[in-house]
Amino acid sequence: MLHKIILLALFFISISGFSQEWEKEYSRAQQIAKEKNRPIVLVFQGSDWCAPCIKLNQEVWNTEIFKKYASNHYVMLQADFPRKKKNALSENQTKANAKLFEAYNKNGIFPLVVILDSNGNKLGETSYKKSTPQQYIDEINSFIN
Incomplete structure (x- = not known):
């Protein structure tokens, strides 16, 4: 019985160890990007209304391959624009996301993935496309290298 409890505990620890780390604050993301180079x-997304955004979440962001790679190579910053009341963001978060939208998503594309350096300079952008997590990593890295 005890070994089953230990195995279950290890399982849950391993799952939580690879949860996607999303920053919500641009200044915090910049700070981490500078510290870790x-x-x-x-990522601009409409988490509760944008079908391609939801697919990108399922097919790339939430995969173990991407989460593991991203945790060691990227600072993930989410700018969500939910429409349902139950998913509403705080007023401060809504304003912060709107500022990012004005600066980096002038055409209103969802989802839009913008790759930035630690100073906020745009290195490249992409959107949803049917691909593997590794292909998506390779595309992101093509803007960096």
Whole structure:
């Protein structure tokens, strides 16, 4: 019985160890990017209404391959624009996301993935496409290298 409890505990620890780390604050993402010398992957999404955004979450962001790679190579910054009341963001978060939108998503594309250096300079951008997590990593890295 005890060994089953230990195995279950280890299982849950291993799952939580690879959860995607999303920054919500641009200034915090910049600070981490500078400290760790990493690019920022800024993702504009409509988490509760945008079908391609939801697919990108399922097919790339939430995969173990991507989460493991991203945790060592990127600073992930999320700018979400939910529409349902139950998913509403705080007023401060909504304003912060709107500022990012004005600066980096002038055409209103969802999802939009913008690769930035630690100073906020745009290195490249992409969107949803049917691909493997590794292909998506390779595309992001093509803007960095």
